[in-house]
Amino acid sequence: MTSRFDGQTVEDARRSLASHLKSASIASAELDARLLVGEALGLDLTGMIARASRRLTPDEARRIEQFAARRLAGEPVARILGVKEFWGLSLQLSPATLVPRPDTETVVELALELGRSELGIQPRRILDVGTGSGAILLALLSEWREATGVGTDISPAALQTAQANAGRLGFASRAVFVACDYTAALSGTFDLIVSNPPYIRSTDIEELEPEVRDYDPRAALDGGADGLDAYRRIVADSARLLAPGGALIVEAGCGQSGPISQLIAASGLMPVSPPKADLAGIPRAVASRKPSR
DSSP states (O other): OOOTTTTOBHHHHHHHHHHHHHHTTOTTHHHHHHHHHHHHHTOOHHHHHHTTTOBOOHHHHHHHHHHHHHHHTTOOHHHHHTEEEETTEEEEOOTTSOOOOGGGHHHHHHHHHHHHSTTOOOOSEEEEETOTTTHHHHHHHHHOTTOEEEEEESOHHHHHHHHHHHHHTTOTTTEEEEESSTTTTOOSOEEEEEEOOOOBOGGGGGGSOHHHHTTSOGGGTBOOSSSOHHHHHHHHHHHHHEEEEEEEEEEOOTTOHHHHHHHHHHHTOEEOSOOEEOTTSOEEEEEEEOOOO
16 A cells, blocks of 8 residues: 655655644644654654655555544544653553643642642652543652552553553552542542542533544543532542541642532531642642641
């Protein structure tokens, strides 16, 4: 099978792919083209520049053609590459995990801010509820070198991905992954509980961008009729599992920080700071704390 990229140089292929993606109104066309051509050729940016005038082999042209078809069909670049960077960590993905997004780094940022504040939270034991690829937990373990963590997920396949990421990044001895519904299998206490739970209203899922709707696992998106089902469970469970003075930080969807704060107040947990906004100005991370004895 011939490819539109047959006979092109590395630079020609990058430019050609970027043009095709732009024609499909893909906003990140230039970056996507560089990443996909680099993946097809096994080259980083420096390698692509150094070999810009080298002509593609037929196999390389076919690989780029296959990547182009997948991207033009709406598949996210991270899904095609099978990896995504989060908090400076390269995380493997699987069909059972969300693609970690920059918005979720707000949860990590707020946790670290609380550690530097007068609250002085320096967790020894961290729980990540609905861990997926392990993104939040592994980011926090990279910052708090003395901490250990537990990640839960209802999906065994997601936990396999998280465990693989922990091992590859050198955190295998500090992270344990447990298959259960939210925190159903857990006992003991934690100094910090974090979560990016499902928070999309069930009726809104079909309106999501195709890259999310068609490729992220629905169970990781669907937050029930009002989008708050997961928060009800997590807030109630956190009141039980947090050590005195421990903190809960959850990611919130647009317009959800107020209702989440009401759930927190009803549980007996205390708000400890205003919600932290993401780069778009949306209140994205909501924190609370269990009263000290």
